[in-house]
Amino acid sequence: MSGKPLLKITDLRARVAGKSILNGVDLEVGAGEVHAIMGPNGSGKSTLAQVLAGREDYEVTGGEVIFDGRDLLALRPEERARGGLFLGFQYPVEIPGVNNVYLLKAALNAKRKAAGEPQVDAYEFLALIKQKMKFMDISESFLTRGVNEGFSGGEKKRNEILQMLMLEPKLALLDETDSGLDIDALKVVAHGVNSLRDGNRSIVLITHYQRLLDYIAPDQVHVFCGGRILKSGDKNLALELERRGYDWLQAGQVA
Amino acid sequence: MSAVAAPSAALRSFEAQWRARAAGPLAALRGQAMQRLLALGLPSSRDESWRYTSLRALAAQTFVEAPRIADAATLRALPQSWLAGAAATAPIVIVNGYPDLAHAARDAPRGVEISSLLAFAEDHAAALLGRMAPQGDAEQTRWALLNTALFADGLYLRIHAAAAAPVLIVHVAAGGAANATVHSRVIIEAMPGCAATIIEHHIGAGAQPALCNSTTQILLAAESAVEHYRVIATPAGTTHFDSLDIRQARASRCRQFTIVLGGGLVRTNLDAHLEEAGALHEAYALLAGHEARHVDCVATAVHAAPGTKSRQTARAIAGGTSRVIFNSKVIVEQGAAGADSLQSSRGLLLAPTAEIDTRPQLEIHADDVKCAHGATIGRLDADMLFYLLSRGLDLATAQGLLVYAFLDDVLTGMSSAQARARIEDALIAQLPDAELLRSFR
Numbered sequence: 001m002s003g004k005p006l007l008k009i010t011d012l013r014a015r016v017a018g019k020s021i022l023n024g025v026d027l028e029v030g031a032g033e034v035h036a037i038m039g040p041n042g043s044g045k046s047t048l049a050q051v052l053a054g055r056e057d058y059e060v061t062g063g064e065v066i067f068d069g070r071d072l073l074a075l076r077p078e079e080r081a082r083g084g085l086f087l088g089f090q091y092p093v094e095i096p097g098v099n100n101v102y103l104l105k106a107a108l109n110a111k112r113k114a115a116g117e118p119q120v121d122a123y124e125f126l127a128l129i130k131q132k133m134k135f136m137d138i139s140e141s142f143l144t145r146g147v148n149e150g151f152s153g154g155e156k157k158r159n160e161i162l163q164m165l166m167l168e169p170k171l172a173l174l175d176e177t178d179s180g181l182d183i184d185a186l187k188v189v190a191h192g193v194n195s196l197r198d199g200n201r202s203i204v205l206i207t208h209y210q211r212l213l214d215y216i217a218p219d220q221v222h223v224f225c226g227g228r229i230l231k232s233g234d235k236n237l238a239l240e241l242e243r244r245g246y247d248w249l250q251a252g253q254v255a
Numbered sequence: 256m257s258a259v260a261a262p263s264a265a266l267r268s269f270e271a272q273w274r275a276r277a278a279g280p281l282a283a284l285r286g287q288a289m290q291r292l293l294a295l296g297l298p299s300s301r302d303e304s305w306r307y308t309s310l311r312a313l314a315a316q317t318f319v320e321a322p323r324i325a326d327a328a329t330l331r332a333l334p335q336s337w338l339a340g341a342a343a344t345a346p347i348v349i350v351n352g353y354p355d356l357a358h359a360a361r362d363a364p365r366g367v368e369i370s371s372l373l374a375f376a377e378d379h380a381a382a383l384l385g386r387m388a389p390q391g392d393a394e395q396t397r398w399a400l401l402n403t404a405l406f407a408d409g410l411y412l413r414i415h416a417a418a419a420a421p422v423l424i425v426h427v428a429a430g431g432a433a434n435a436t437v438h439s440r441v442i443i444e445a446m447p448g449c450a451a452t453i454i455e456h457h458i459g460a461g462a463q464p465a466l467c468n469s470t471t472q473i474l475l476a477a478e479s480a481v482e483h484y485r486v487i488a489t490p491a492g493t494t495h496f497d498s499l500d501i502r503q504a505r506a507s508r509c510r511q512f513t514i515v516l517g518g519g520l521v522r523t524n525l526d527a528h529l530e531e532a533g534a535l536h537e538a539y540a541l542l543a544g545h546e547a548r549h550v551d552c553v554a555t556a557v558h559a560a561p562g563t564k565s566r567q568t569a570r571a572i573a574g575g576t577s578r579v580i581f582n583s584k585v586i587v588e589q590g591a592a593g594a595d596s597l598q599s600s601r602g603l604l605l606a607p608t609a610e611i612d613t614r615p616q617l618e619i620h621a622d623d624v625k626c627a628h629g630a631t632i633g634r635l636d637a638d639m640l641f642y643l644l645s646r647g648l649d650l651a652t653a654q655g656l657l658v659y660a661f662l663d664d665v666l667t668g669m670s671s672a673q674a675r676a677r678i679e680d681a682l683i684a685q686l687p688d689a690e691l692l693r694s695f696r
Contacts, residue, residue: 054644056641057637081646086645095639098660102656103646111647114647
């Protein structure tokens with residue numbers, strides 16, 4: 001990739017309830033690239049995703065994030081979303097009483113309004129959502145249900161990908177979207193993610209397991225540990241982690 | 256017994272209004288109610304069910320009766336009910352307690368007989384006296400006692416069809432002196448096996464009367480069914496007391512909605528008596544605390560017979576400097592074996608300056624009953640809010656959607672789609688970013 005990266009994180013630090021979680025994260029993601037962030041539980045991977053999406057529970061204590069040429073940390077969560085950042089949640093919340101379609105339409109219209117584009121046409125919107133639902137193997141009852149209401153774990157994850165496909169973000173942060181999925185659901189999710197790859201959109205996959213990377217080939221793999229990136233490499237690094245675990249890296253850090 | 260305190264200025268002025276009432280077949284009944292109220296005094300914060308709503312300022316005022324409006328031009332200029340489309344026929348309008356029944360015979364839906372209460376009393380005084388006489392629990396329903404003493408006129412509705420078309424009654428408070436009071440009265444009687452939907456809509460016009468004191472009685476005969484809505488949408492300056500008394504016979508079904516969307520100080524009472532076996536009572540309350548509104552809602556269900564079932568569902572939202580109080584009570588009397596009750600109260604605070612109080616109470620004097628209750632008060636769920644923001648919705652829209660979702664439990668209970676749509680509209684208008692929310696529907 002030439003030119004400026006889509007996302008540039010420099011020495012990002014954050015804490016929650018006085019406890020320091022991110023301890024100087026440096027990361028560059030170019031347009032069209034797929035990055036995988038792997039690491040043990042509690043290493044701060046999810047915190048990084050939440051901080052980038054703008055969750056207020058986390059206090060940013062230092063560093064800088066430039067996204068698409070803008071100071072990301074100065075933006076409200078909704079402004080980040082409209083600017084093309086999408087967070088696929090690890091645990092998508094159920095919102096009974098707010099219809100799935102309402103939410104998608106409101107989200108799409110908010111993005112269009114920010115870009116100075118007209119509101120979506122109701123019929124085109126419905127046709128598009130039905131097409132994407134079919135692609136993501138989501139049943140028709142989705143249209144009348146509340147957001148994630150009564151969804152299984154796998155359905156919730158597929159809904160996250162459906163939302164991503166509808167909103168067409170510049171950068172998708174997928175926080176353990178693969179966890180809790182059986183192999184068929186994993187393939188559907190991977191299929192959805194791959195369909196977003198068009199050489200311009202970027203994806204950051206946060207994952208525990210190498211198996212997702214069997215279906216989505218990353219350009220770079222990063223190992224996250226102790227609130228920062230310990231090591232970066234190509235997809236062979238993921239295979240090495242699968243074989244050796246994380247301990248050898250942490251030992252290396254101490255040495 | 257402690258000495259009875261001297262009557263308040265308000266009570267003395269009510270007594271003066273009572274003395275001015277014309278003699279008639281109901282004179283003895285009115286006298287009985289007034290004497291009872293004079294003996295009891297107006298409710299005050301010493302009364303358990305009035306501890307959250309102070310009437311001290313009101314008690315110091317004096318009140319006069321709101322005038323009867325007969326001028327056709329003035330009547331035509333009154334505001335129209337936004338629930339009009341929910342009824343099968345033209346609404347029955349009651350202005351300052353006086354019904355306009357010029358077209359009622361023509362406009363009444365099939366299966367519903369409508370008369371002015373005073374006209375009905377001319378022919379059926381004995382029957383009416385039995386229904387309107389103060390009950391043993393009069394102490395709890397003192398504003399209804401005052402209504403009996405002072406009601407200008409009102410309606411008597413008799414439902415005698417298996418499924419009568421929906422009826423809309425519009426109570427219009429149309430001004431008069433700054434200290435005017437309106438007392439309107441409605442009696443609804445459903446005959447055995449008959450069914451209807453009745454909507455009462457309370458609105459106001461122009462210079463407001465200081466006080467509206469409305470009372471409705473619903474009598475359900477065996478195997479009858481009534482869906483009743485009372486929608487309080489009087490303007491912000493008004494104090495509104497509404498008393499609702501429901502008596503249910505064997506295997507009758509009553510579904511009641513109390514919707515508060517207006518008024519300055521609003522107190523609603525619901526006393527449901529499940530008097531015979533198999534009666535089913537569902538009470539829903541949707542209480543919108545907006546700006547400086549004060550809403551105090553009390554709902555009581557008395558299980559007096561075996562196999563009776565009650566459901567009380569209340570959703571309160573409070574923004575601005577509003578205060579919403581919801582107290583529900585279930586009483587299971589001796590011998591009401593197999594009684595089944597469920598109380599669910601949830602409150603949602605939208606502003607740090609708003610307040611919600613809720614208290615479900617249970618009083619059980621029988622064995623073999625199933626009584627459950629739950630009450631929560633809180634703010635919007637932070638995870639839900641962040642999820643919506645992360646999808647690009649602005650804060651006001653996200654909050655509005657969540658508030659709307661919160662009220663869904665009551666709205667989905669409404670079987671009249673037309674009433675629901677209009678109540679939703681009015682509700683949305685009091686939520687942040689109303690225009691956008693409306694576009695989602």
